[in-house]
Amino acid sequence: MNPRIQEVAQLDRLIHEPARLMIMMILQGTGEADFLYLQRECGLTQGNLSSHLLKLEEAAYVEIEKKFKGKRPLTICRLTPKGAAALSGYSRRLVQALQANHKGKGQPRHP
């Protein structure tokens, strides 16, 4: 298998899903964000966002803290160091594969 194709084969599928990629990119950019902000930024329903956050929390990519601001419940989401490392590995791998591919033109491959 061509090395750049192998990079794509080995991409972290948990992050590759576009909604989860958006969530992780936002948290990488902001440090932390509350549920409503993420919902608005990602354009996701409450149910979809909850389900994606649960998957990211299970992988220990995101940590979720439920607290109150006055009487208002607040769900704060943060990227963990493990999540930040996973996102940056994913990103490096994918950018390299896409950029390398753009440069190298090869030969037709058939018998």
Place this chain on the structure above:
Amino acid sequence: MNPRIQEVAQLDRLIHEPARLMIMMILQGTGEADFLYLQRECGLTQGNLSSHLLKLEEAAYVEIEKKFKGKRPLTICRLTPKGAAALSGYSRRLVQALQANHKGKGQPRHP
């Protein structure tokens, strides 16, 4: 919605699926390739590769020519100009979003 997050929301999902991304990257690199070469390079079963190729053919991203070399059937796959443009748009959009995200650190977002 943040512009770089919007880029991710608008990614072409047909190409984003890793197996189809691999197929298109290989065809972009080689010009054309036969079914067995693609199967080996992508590490896909015959059934999976057929089903992904069918989706790419339906979108007119790939064209498929069945011919014979002697008595041996040969299935040649090519990226169409539409497919090449879609892959390069996808690639540009994703690389920009990932690279922009890596640079800009923002503020926590919660009330």
